Amino acid sequence: MKIAKLKQSAKGVCDPRRIYGNVRHVLSDIIVIGLISMLCGGKDFSDMEVLGKAKEKWLRGFLELVNGIPDSDTFRRVFEKINPDELSKCLTDWIMSEREIIAAKSISLDGKTMRGSGDDSHSAYHVVSAWASEHGITLGQVSVDEKSNEITAIPQLLDIIDVKGAVVTIDAMGCQKKIAELIISHEADYLFALKGNHKNLYKEAKGLFDSIDAGNIDICLDIYEHESHNHGRIEKRIVDVISAELVKGKNDWQNLQSIVRVRYTSICTKSGRETSQTRYFLTSLLPSARRLSAVIKNHWSIENNLHWVLDVIFEEDSSKAKKDNSPLNLNVLRKVALSILLPIKHGRMSLKKMMFRAALEQHFLELVLFG
Secondary structure, three states: OOHHHHHHHHOOOOOOOOOOOOOOOOHHHHHHHHHHHHHOOOOOHHHHHHHHHHOHHHHOOOOOOOOOOOOHHHHHHHHHHOOHHHHHHHHHHHHHHHOOOOOOOEEEEEEEEOOOOOEOOEOOOEEEEEEEOOOOEEEEEEEEOOHHHHHHHHHHHHHHOOOOOOEEEEOHHHOOHHHHHHHHHOOOEEEEEEOHHHHHHHHHHHHHHHHHHOOOHHHOOEEEEEEEEEOOEEEEEEEEEEEHHHOOOHHHOOOOOEEEEEEEEEEEOOOOOEEEEEEEEEEOOOOOHHHHHHHHHHHOHHHHHHHHHHHHOOOHHHOOOOOOOHHHHHHHHHHHHHHHHOOOOOOOOOHHHHHHHHHHOHHHHHHHHHO
């Protein structure tokens, strides 16, 4: 990553401070220090000040710092007022340009509640993110007050990111005919989880796959099986596909091509305990079971590689930031820091260890930032 481009991208964020006020610190300096703090495991505005002062000599090599390092109150006030959408777009555009990423092939949409972000003036923010799993980048996000409002957030998100040519995957809450139509209008494909919120269609799809199990194999267009051994478990996945022509109301769903069933089985090699789960999906993709298996597996990356990491590694839910835009802007910085760290292969070092090492070792932090 080139720091000059980062500084230039940060300048694309509108400064919320009064131009005639006592503006002592450059906005791009504040944003860059905030991001570097997250890369080093920082959690809050006090950590930004501590990191800035500890690395002031090094930071002066590429930042202006006309009045030294901002204090924690300055960081807090600025991040309370910055527009999180602008911050997200500028920093995401910087990462994509540095990696020369033109478009994503698979984009997962899902929401996560920032549990510690609520106060007397607003409930905890629920952020719906667009995650490009193959690149490890959050392409955009929209915040809503409650999880139930994801349906309204998804169309907004689709309008601010480029999904052309990609497969957009969404869980059951986003399995809506209008959302399918919107995705197709953006020249993309969709894959939706199908559950009880579409009771009749779910029942019909389940019945068709049950008939395959009973011997009606002619309606099965393709099947794919995969087995893996991970962390003391044997995991098996069987994916079979039927034509959407077999279900009533097929034409109500824009370009609906296939209905998919995935059967998961996990066996503990030590205890022999077995767990299983069956899921169903609707998609505009053609019935290739192997490809559909990969697309479905990629969708869960948003849970495992984004939401889990935000909770466990960045400890987002324990953050004390609540006022105005501060929770959302810290959420953006965490996601950008994650996108910078994910491609770095340094032995078997975990993300948390990499962040700790970046805080301790100047040359490793330079490797992370400058590439």
